[in-house]
Amino acid sequence: MDHLHLGIHRDPKGVAVSHRNAAAFVDAEARMFLQQAPIGPGDRVLAGLSVAFDASCEEMWLAWRHGATLVPAPRALVRSGMDLGPWLVSRDVSVVSTVPTLAALWPAEALEAVRLLIFGGEACPPELAERLAVDGREVWNTYGPTEATVVACGALMDGTGPVRIGLPLDGWDLAVVDGEGNPVAVGEVGELVIGGVGLARYLDAAKDAEKYAPMPSLGWDRAYRSGDLVRLELEGLLFQGRADDQVKLGGRRIELGEVDNALQNLPGVSGAAAAVRKTAAGNSILVGYLASTDPDFDVAAARELLAERLPAALVPRLTLLDELPTRTSGKVDRAALPWPLPGAGTGDAAGAGLEGTAAWVAELWASILGAQITGPDDDFFASGGGSLAAAQVVTALRERFPEVTVAHVYDHPRLGSLAGFLDEFAPSVTAEPRNVEPTPRSTQLAQILLTIP
Structure with a gap:
């Protein structure tokens, strides 16, 4: 057998x-x-x-x-x-x-x-x-x-x-x-x-x-x-x-040519290539580079279509370029594909209109995923996150929220939802106002007399 x-x-x-x-x-x-x-x-x-x-x-x-x-x-x-x-x-x-x-x-x-x-x-x-x-x-x-x-x-x-x-x-x-x-x-x-x-x-x-x-x-x-x-x-x-275009990602072998083919068959795509890149946190992610002549090309819709055609581990983070770098042979030069991506990994939470816990989590995502955070609706997995990246995020989150688990990241993949959930872990404590009345002089005198033998 x-x-x-x-x-x-x-x-x-x-x-x-x-x-x-x-x-x-x-x-x-x-x-x-x-x-x-x-x-x-x-x-x-x-x-x-x-x-x-x-x-x-x-x-x-x-x-x-x-x-x-x-x-x-x-x-x-x-x-x-x-x-x-x-x-x-x-x-x-x-x-x-x-x-x-x-x-x-x-x-x-x-x-x-x-x-x-x-x-x-x-x-x-x-x-x-x-x-x-x-x-x-x-x-x-x-x-x-x-x-x-x-x-x-x-x-x-x-x-x-x-x-x-x-x-x-x-x-x-x-x-x-x-x-x-x-x-x-x-x-x-x-x-x-x-x-x-x-x-x-x-x-x-x-x-x-x-x-x-x-x-x-x-x-x-x-x-x-x-x-x-x-x-x-x-x-x-x-x-x-x-020696070829086969790479390791998350311990598994991936044929970049297979991902290239899926990218190139997306509607409106004039050129495409895939590559594995490392973020500042050392996390390997799969990136799909696209070129299109369509000024209204929808990257989000393209990723949804890929998710229907490829196994989850082969669905890359997508980025749109004006044109793909090529070698003298005319083939795509993978080594010259831009990384970090323009605006990615900057963690500009303020520019994204984020503050408090959401801004802090956005900084973590930017570092681990090498992604540009644009707002509270950003999705961790659509931004290139996977199970290992989720584990890295949770390790960082536990500096402030020791109770958080990877399951919580899966339950709250959107930035705003996760930040709101984390805030519930640490509700603000407001002290009840206390009005302390002064001790009457007669009581003070009685206390003194009681101490005299």
Whole structure:
């Protein structure tokens, strides 16, 4: 029986991971993690990732391979980020596999009982590795596409030096090749090619033959070209980015070409391109750049149409440009697409007619989303917000409103509604006027006499 991975596309990817692949993966990780004190029945493994995300298999299989307890976390709790920290402590969770963005939201004490922490799905910031790689805990940075059964390589981090994606799992083969498919020298950058027992297959025979083609230069009958650029170093591979238009957003792979196509097919659009950008708060967001000859082009209506045609994670924040920057070849130059957007991230709450709590929240939104706040009707999610951004906003909001949760952001996505809700958390306290009458002189005299023996 196969495990099918659907990916984040409207059309399923149809990657079939066989029992042979899965068994090899589970055994390889068992030989990699916690060799001095292996995972056992006394461990408790967090199940916090969506089952639509292939890394959730790692959580389940880690527990079941070793007879440990699998501890499912409520989805709303995982989405909130910082609320999951105390929950981990109360459940005595000792093994966690997650994305770095989520782990960065947890206080250090939330992981005190965690002895194995596995990162994957996106790049791990060096400062996070330095903070969490402490004595008594193994922290691993892992890498791998679904097409190679979740994880192909990993690096044990000690909080010093560059963050690597490491060396291959037992049974997996890795090679770094140039544009002609020839192996590069140590220290050079090339495309990562994966082979070995972890290679899955596509249900579509034609796509399978294309994606898992032979590599004669390596002597491999079947290989998966990842499209990822890495630097070949003997201590472990260093991730360098993508060789194509595929990007990572929220731990998932996204084909920018798919978003480009949806943008270009919007009514009234003469040119379009998508790009992933980082806000001042370090939050990655998907931005859709549009050009139109229609002077009355409705950006809001365009976004509503996209929401009907694309999965939620692929709907970008839209911005309208006079024209798209191009290369000499005539193709869109993604690197030259403007960022920050004009007027975005300025947090000009006063200019938007906001004051009090609404003005403060607008400043937070501008910083985290890199968005221009225009008024109380601005919608958090229409401005580019997602679950991780919501968690970041709640972390900031709790400086003044400790009771607020991510669910409140979802219940009150409009700026004015959220600000009004927050004000209800901290009602103004008005003191009752007190009229203090002076003590009569006769009473004062009586009090004095009572003190005389």
